[in-house]
Amino acid sequence: MPSELPLFLDCDPGIDDALALGYLLCQDDVDISGIAASGGNVATAQVVANAQGWLELAGRTDIPIHAGQSLPLAWTASERGPQTAVPAGAEHELVEPDGAEPEYADLTHGPNGAGYAHLPAPSVPTSSVSAAQAWVDAARTHPGELIGVVIGPATNLALALDLDPELPRLMRRLFIMGGAFNYRGNTHPTTEWNVTFDPESTARVLSAFDPSHSGGAPDHLPVIAPIEATEALEMTPGRLKAILGCASAPDNGTHRSDAPLPVVGRSAAGRNRWDDWLTQMAEALRFYFEFHEWDGLGYIAHIHDPFVLACALEWAREHRRRATSAAVDDSAPTNNPIPNGTRGTLPWAETICAPVDIELTGTLTRGETVADWLGRWGKEANAEIIRTIDAQLFLDHLGETLSKGPHHEHDI
Numbered sequence: 001m002p003s004e005l006p007l008f009l010d011c012d013p014g015i016d017d018a019l020a021l022g023y024l025l026c027q028d029d030v031d032i033s034g035i036a037a038s039g040g041n042v043a044t045a046q047v048v049a050n051a052q053g054w055l056e057l058a059g060r061t062d063i064p065i066h067a068g069q070s071l072p073l074a075w076t077a078s079e080r081g082p083q084t085a086v087p088a089g090a091e092h093e094l095v096e097p098d099g100a101e102p103e104y105a106d107l108t109h110g111p112n113g114a115g116y117a118h119l120p121a122p123s124v125p126t127s128s129v130s131a132a133q134a135w136v137d138a139a140r141t142h143p144g145e146l147i148g149v150v151i152g153p154a155t156n157l158a159l160a161l162d163l164d165p166e167l168p169r170l171m172r173r174l175f176i177m178g179g180a181f182n183y184r185g186n187t188h189p190t191t192e193w194n195v196t197f198d199p200e201s202t203a204r205v206l207s208a209f210d211p212s213h214s215g216g217a218p219d220h221l222p223v224i225a226p227i228e229a230t231e232a233l234e235m236t237p238g239r240l241k242a243i244l245g246c247a248s249a250p251d252n253g254t255h256r257s258d259a260p261l262p263v264v265g266r267s268a269a270g271r272n273r274w275d276d277w278l279t280q281m282a283e284a285l286r287f288y289f290e291f292h293e294w295d296g297l298g299y300i301a302h303i304h305d306p307f308v309l310a311c312a313l314e315w316a317r318e319h320r321r322r323a324t325s326a327a328v329d330d331s332a333p334t335n336n337p338i339p340n341g342t343r344g345t346l347p348w349a350e351t352i353c354a355p356v357d358i359e360l361t362g363t364l365t366r367g368e369t370v371a372d373w374l375g376r377w378g379k380e381a382n383a384e385i386i387r388t389i390d391a392q393l394f395l396d397h398l399g400e401t402l403s404k405g406p407h408h409e410h411d412i
């Protein structure tokens, strides 16, 4: 049996983050090296509690949660004082008067970031290792193998790069949910939430992972999943009902009682536990539906995050299969830059490679992701941008996965 896929997830739950966590718990070939909970949708302390609560509800308190940075990078840099290097582009004044908070997304995700869900209070403490250090530890533990997925602001990863500039060469690949390219934003008129919250961190990450800077493999460019693509992923009441219906259905008898261990399928206790998880998820989504309706988008919910995680995992599986089956190992990195405009595919998605940078100083557009589609900058591509998603196919997959629930029990 192939070894597990090492994964580090940086999230800010957040309702679609919670769906991603649930999807992750349903994977039985993934080594969850760590989960960072980063301030974003709501404040860091609440985000951490939410991540713990969703895992607690699923009986997975064994997975470490690493508390992330409380403030965006530019705020943090300014707090460090003038002796500390300020990230490029972060020199302008961002620091608010004492007591001010960053702009959160409680309107979208509810005051506590979980909609109408009621999550259990954490019964175990968070890890004593910071989120930034946890990124480094995970990459050092799995050199050349770690898949990194960022579905919140990139603050922790940017700070991790301070601790270990080798990260881009140590990781297999980075997947980022964020940005809006030539598209109306979901936060400010042209900007997406994760990047808007901490544009300097995304800029720093893209710069560090740029193969021309890092010496990394150009054929494994960071993947960016922007909202003009991920908004095709609409959770609907009908899809949710189908998930809940399957979850509540009695055992169909396909699992023979004399089958060898490990048991595939959930015990009654496991099923009840996952049913509870899905019930709370439905309560969270009810709030999410209402927000999207209030925002004029209909009684649906855009669920960006689980797709990016699933895409990353499925890419890693395909990549591993190719590497082990090909007569010539095509997983070996190449040093040839990928031409701007190169089209590609990823699981459930079509992509275009392009140079990408972040607007840091625009008075109206700060946080906008900019792709140089026509090569005006004369730079090599530094990101593979998802342009279209086969949303129905993915939503079917997500629904089936969540309906089945975790394969293996982790009763503790």
Ligand SMILES: [Ca+2]
Pocket: 011, 012, 013, 014, 016, 017, 151, 152, 305
């Ligand atoms: Ca998120």
